[in-house]
Amino acid sequence: MYRCVNPVSRCNKLTGLRRVLGFGLNVPGPHGSTAYGTMSAKKTGGTSPSRSRCLSSQVPIQDGKARVKRVSIEGNIAVGKSTFARLLQSASPDWEVMAEPVSKWQNINSGASKGTVASPQATVINLLQMMYQDPQRWSYTFQTYSCMSRFRTQLQPPPARLLRSEGTPVQVYERSVYSDRYIFALNMFELGCINSTEWAVYQDWHSLLVEQFGHQVELEGIIYLRAPPQKCMERLERRGRSEEIGVKLDYLNKLHIQHERWLVEKSTELHFEKLKHIPVLQLDASVEFQADLEVRDQFLIKVKNFFNAL
Ligand SMILES: Nc1ncnc2c1ncn2[C@@H]1O[C@H](COP(=O)(O)OP(=O)(O)OP(=O)(O)O)[C@@H](O)[C@H]1O
Numbered sequence: 001m002y003r004c005v006n007p008v009s010r011c012n013k014l015t016g017l018r019r020v021l022g023f024g025l026n027v028p029g030p031h032g033s034t035a036y037g038t039m040s041a042k043k044t045g046g047t048s049p050s051r052s053r054c055l056s057s058q059v060p061i062q063d064g065k066a067r068v069k070r071v072s073i074e075g076n077i078a079v080g081k082s083t084f085a086r087l088l089q090s091a092s093p094d095w096e097v098m099a100e101p102v103s104k105w106q107n108i109n110s111g112a113s114k115g116t117v118a119s120p121q122a123t124v125i126n127l128l129q130m131m132y133q134d135p136q137r138w139s140y141t142f143q144t145y146s147c148m149s150r151f152r153t154q155l156q157p158p159p160a161r162l163l164r165s166e167g168t169p170v171q172v173y174e175r176s177v178y179s180d181r182y183i184f185a186l187n188m189f190e191l192g193c194i195n196s197t198e199w200a201v202y203q204d205w206h207s208l209l210v211e212q213f214g215h216q217v218e219l220e221g222i223i224y225l226r227a228p229p230q231k232c233m234e235r236l237e238r239r240g241r242s243e244e245i246g247v248k249l250d251y252l253n254k255l256h257i258q259h260e261r262w263l264v265e266k267s268t269e270l271h272f273e274k275l276k277h278i279p280v281l282q283l284d285a286s287v288e289f290q291a292d293l294e295v296r297d298q299f300l301i302k303v304k305n306f307f308n309a310l
């Protein structure tokens with residue numbers, strides 16, 4: 001990985017889009033993501049996050065503002081988003097953190113359509129691995145699927161607990177439909193792993209969906225976990241996720257630059273008015289906040305103040 005140099009050697013990726021959006025692939029579970037706080041209930045067959053949520057998918061509005069604030073955590077691969085998300089989840093009952101649906105990308109069930117039992121020939125597809133092994137062939141398919149699963153996550157209504165909260169209830173997402181486009185898909189396009197036709201198609205349906213869902217997929221704020229790419233590389237290697245074995249520092253450098261353009265320099269061309277003015281909290285994620293209680297508390301104070309100001 002990464003320089004996609006042979007854009008003509010691939011088969012028609014729109015076939016992949018059609019498959020991902022409707023035919024042949026099954027999305028396990030009703031939603032694309034898991035709330036950190038409800039993971040154990042799900043594993044033990046207890047109340048699923050979807051069932052414990054209120055039925056309306058509309059976010060209640062008060063004085064023209066969303067009653068439950070929505071914030072995404074953004075940052076490079078292995079910078080520590082999931083670790084930080086778990087910290088937030090344990091810090092306040094007013095905060096609900098939705099994990100990035102990585103396991104869905106690693107386990108797509110072929111041979112069953114939604115709501116049916118998989119046929120005996122069904123195989124499990126690891127789209128994350130396919131994208132890393134052959135980015136030129138699979139990047140567009142991957143972005144359709146990752147983005148679809150992020151829309152599902154962001155469209156889930158807040159849990160009743162947050163709606164009842166008298167404090168500042170916040171729904172926190174690990175990445176968003178916006179980083180899907182302005183970090184990853186854009187990067188893959190710039191690397192030549194997504195060609196100009198695919199990029200045009202991706203942007204067209206992305207804009208359509210964001211505009212159609214409107215307020216339901218808006219964010220009130222972004223937390224940017226920032227660390228040098230070299231630090232992310234060390235953490236990525238230490239974590240040892242098998243699909244990421246071929247990831248090079250150069251790729252993390254490029255993703256770092258995309259984050260900086262979008263969230264610091266503000267030079268990325270954005271297509272949604274609210275996103276252009278969104279408040280961004282930058283945190284230095286190179287520090288070891290897990291072990292150091294003082295650093296952890298400082299982080300939490302910054303986050304709390306940020307949420308209160310949204
Ligand atoms: N502040 C930190 N200090 C030291 N190690 C950390 C810190 N944050 C995370 N780690 C370690 O770095 C590795 C990657 O962290 P984590 O899985 O949280 O990253 P991530 O940003 O969620 O990754 P991805 O982009 O793949 O979703 C893990 O092994 C984790 O224990």
Ligand SMILES: Nc1nc(=O)c2ncn([C@H]3C[C@H](O)[C@@H](CO)O3)c2[nH]1
Nearest residue numbers: 077100102131142146180184185244
């Ligand atoms: N190409 C691409 N597009 C995305 O939208 C995207 N979102 C996450 N990832 C990769 C990073 C981690 O390896 C792993 C978990 O974050 O998945 C992505 N890769």
